[in-house]
Amino acid sequence: MNRKWKNILIILGTAGVVYISFYYLLPLVVPFVFAFVFAKITQPVVQKLHKCCHINEKIGSLLIIILFLGAIGSFFFYIGYICIGQLADLLKNAPSHMGACIRLCERTCGRVDNLLGLRAGDTYVWVENSLSDMDVQISQVYLPKLTGCIPKMLVTLGQWGAGFIVFIMATLLISFDRESSLRYRGLMPFIRRLKTTGLAYLKAQGIIIFIVAAVCVAGLLLIKSPYAILIGITIGIVDAFPIFGSGSILIPWAIIELIQKDMFHGAVLITLYVVTLLLREILEPRLMGKEMGLKPLYILMSVYVGIKLFGLGGILLGPIGLTILKTVAETKIKV
Numbered sequence: 067m068n069r070k071w072k073n074i075l076i077i078l079g080t081a082g083v084v085y086i087s088f089y090y091l092l093p094l095v096v097p098f099v100f101a102f103v104f105a106k107i108t109q110p111v112v113q114k115l116h117k118c119c120h121i122n123e124k125i126g127s128l129l130i131i132i133l134f135l136g137a138i139g140s141f142f143f144y145i146g147y148i149c150i151g152q153l154a155d156l157l158k159n160a161p162s163h164m165g166a167c168i169r170l171c172e173r174t175c176g177r178v179d180n181l182l183g184l185r186a187g188d189t190y191v192w193v194e195n196s197l198s199d200m201d202v203q204i205s206q207v208y209l210p211k212l213t214g215c216i217p218k219m220l221v222t223l224g225q226w227g228a229g230f231i232v233f234i235m236a237t238l239l240i241s242f243d244r245e246s247s248l249r250y251r252g253l254m255p256f257i258r259r260l261k262t263t264g265l266a267y268l269k270a271q272g273i274i275i276f277i278v279a280a281v282c283v284a285g286l287l288l289i290k291s292p293y294a295i296l297i298g299i300t301i302g303i304v305d306a307f308p309i310f311g312s313g314s315i316l317i318p319w320a321i322i323e324l325i326q327k328d329m330f331h332g333a334v335l336i337t338l339y340v341v342t343l344l345l346r347e348i349l350e351p352r353l354m355g356k357e358m359g360l361k362p363l364y365i366l367m368s369v370y371v372g373i374k375l376f377g378l379g380g381i382l383l384g385p386i387g388l389t390i391l392k393t394v395a396e397t398k399i400k401v
Contacts, residue, residue, distance in 0.1 A: 080394045097229045101236035127241035152296040270353035278302040285338040312342040
């Protein structure tokens with residue numbers, strides 16, 4: 067068989083294996099994958115601790131894992147505690163915010179009536195009727211569906227809790243097993259390359275989300291928003307979605323502030339949008355394209371295909387699948 071066609075068949079076969087693995091196998095082994103990655107990350111620290119303090123490696127692994135998980139858990143618990151508090155305040159003040167939105171809508175609709183030469187109140191009546199239809203849809207369609215999903219959500223939370231326990235146990239077992247090695251040495255170049263590119267993508271996305279969220283929190287604190295941390299983190303996460311981006315939150319918010327003639331708040335929000343857009347445009351090619359060896363266009367295409375195939379998880383799985391295909395194409399695997 068022609069070498070070119072052989073390579074094409076290998077790539078197509080790899081793509082099929084990647085799809086089947088991500089769709090069917092990955093949900094079953096997620097805790098073990100995270101445990102393996104976490105154990106390998108902490109392994110150099112454990113070895114340094116063993117050399118410097120002469121602590122048994124198993125005891126050192128246990129201490130480092132407890133410290134790492136404790137530090138990460140404490141950080142997320144603190145941020146989550148603040149976000150939950152701000153969310154509770156937001157829900158508590160929802161009636162006043164709703165009243166402000168209604169008054170803003172009335173003023174805006176009045177301006178639209180004057181602009182289009184309509185009778186006073188026509189636009190607001192149309193908006194009110196549309197919102198009434200929406201209320202009916204929410205009460206009769208969406209709320210029953212949401213209520214029906216609560217048992218499934220509880221089951222999912224229980225599964226996550228069990229998965230977390232398995233993750234901790236697997237991490238300890240992998241850390242304790244220092245003699246394990248790959249059976250097929252020919253896979254080592256492939257594993258090393260995949261490890262480098264996959265971790266590069268995850269690290270790049272984490273850095274970008276963290277920086278965008280930090281910038282948004284700082285900007286919202288500047289305008290003294292009582293929900294700065296909650297909204298800033300939300301914007302940082304939403305910004306990672308190619309379809310939405312930070313503009314889906316910041317631009318409508320800025321328009322509302324400008325309509326209310328709050329030029330300072332509107333200018334800050336528009337500036338935040340421009341800054342977050344520039345940050346992603348600058349950091350994404352440098353962190354992802356440079357370390358992964360992939361062009362930004364290919365990464366965007368892989369994210370889009372990943373979302374189509376795997377839903378929101380495709381944001382991560384798409385580029386990781388692309389790195390697997392690229393690694394197979396560039397590495398000769400001898401099993």
